[in-house]
Amino acid sequence: MKALIFERNGEPSEVVHWCELPEPTPGPAEVRVRMLLAPVHPSDLHVIRGRFARQRQPELPASPGSEGVGIIDAVGSDVSSTRVGERVVLLDVPGTWREQVIGPADRAIPVPAAISDEDAAQALINPMTAWAMTMCEHQLERGDWLVQSAAGSTVGRLVLQIAKAQGFRTINLVRREEQVAEIQALGGEVVLCTADESWREQLTTATGGNGIVSAIDCVAGRTGATLARQLAPNGRLLVYGALSSHRQTDPAAFEMPVFAPALVYSAAEVRGWFIFSWLARKGVSESSRTLRSLLDRMAEGTLKPPAARRYSVDRALEAFTAAERAAHDAKPLLVFAER
Template sequence: MRAVRFASFGEPADVLTVENIPAPQPGPGQVLVRVQVRPINPSDLFVIRGLYGALPRLPAVPGFEGAGVIVGVGEGVTDRTIGQLVIPMGASGLWQEYVVVPAARAIPVPEPIGDRQAATAFVNPATAWLMLTETLRVEPGEWVLQNAASSVVGRHVIQLGQRLNFRTINVVRRREVIDELRAMGADEVICEQDENVVARVHALTGGKGVRYALDSVGGASGARLAASLGAGGTMLVYGAIAGESLTIHPGMLLFRSATIRGWWLTHWFQSATPSQVQSLFDTLFRLIGDGTLSTPIVAEYDLADVREAVREAERKTRPGKVLLVG
């Protein structure tokens, strides 16, 4: 089978190769999945560069997310069937043609969803949903402030704001995306290069600041979000796109009793029970199925063209996901 691999950490377009390796076979309680679609996420690229929170032994196959069809079942498997579209959870790299996972970790996908939206149903929708509803418990009518608002997670936050009746203040780097985000339902959009973010947020909130903020950038952008928190506010840091330190004035924490905390999807899944995982996917599939959540797809590349695909995925103006297919 074909597999994308890397034997050393480095720039993805430099270290990734496509190799032919033996296909795995399912053992008792396992299923063999023919992976069909795999999105390229920032977390995948951080792993390849050796900059992620958990790194594999090398050589390794990257890829946290994807969807495919069950083509083989091991002894004792009775609740999964050949031909079933599933999301293989916990596989050791999905940028290859076949993976083996325990049957319980092959999440069945409802037929109307399709393999493209199924392949992107895990990392970004789950991140947005869990941060907003389980960790922050955002209340209707409240403001949620976020940077990187034109990212896929950012768009999901906007979409969920429409569904759950909270308001969003969306910080972006490029003014060209302002009208698009407003058309999606963004309540307010601030371009960092044109406006003072902190002043605008305080004007929008009557000087109170916001109760909730989501930082996926770090650096100066994240610091501006932190400075926009009101009394008792909380900011979740779930990304570090800028690759820069987040500097926060201690008075903000001291006098406002604000909270800054990290949030990582991996930690949630490590502690979640199988029933919690299934409940999460039931919710996400429902939101995708009724159109509340939708991941834009901008390009598809065959596995053989992975180097070109990762270059496309890192274009700053890219408005959606790049997929690896085949």
């Protein structure tokens, strides 16, 4: 079997290569998944560069990849053989950019037939992030308001779909004027462009001068700092990314200055949010229940990951470039097997 492997940290275009490995055998409680598709997320590229969370940096050599869809083609002695042939997504089994992946059987979650391979391949990281932050952390109810940055991102668009289904309302920040109408068309009640110098005042007006009760931010820098400064009494901002620093090359842009008096007087909270910490906190059974419910929403059509574009493994470098291109229109998916 073949796998995309990196033996040292560096630019993905230089350090990732396609190599032959022995066919892996599942242990007693494990399954082997013949991978069909796995997405290239910007965070996968940060792992390759060695710039991701330390606890998520694998021992090298390793395969990158944080999720994907495939078919179970072998099971361990404690796993029912009826699972062979099941189409599954992997619940936090890192290293998916390979033809065969071994994982615990309870982390191989069956995919309803109505879901395409392209959608299933992206079912975990971004949909779970959008769902967990809005429904589990902020516990938004019908009529509540959420402020989000980078509303045009994959997570941002999924949040808009969840808002429509669950009835909460959104104030959205985008960085390009062209995105304003697009995000409004997706149901964003208020859309502000951070290229407009008066966006901070517009944000104050949009919250009725009462401040922000619930917010999520993946931009950090001055954008995140502004959201933190406008928090309402007991308001809460979850910071889940730092897109201000393109490719994480400008550490200064990670800084998100907090205006202390505003934070103190509002007794507000600014907290980091990381899907893998959340999954670990919830444990496999609750995490898999949540993933199954997201798959059900995808099957019934109320939750739809973004359009995807397939890249054969020999075009992996193009997929890496596409994953970080500004204004990209489709999530790049690596193809490991055709059905």
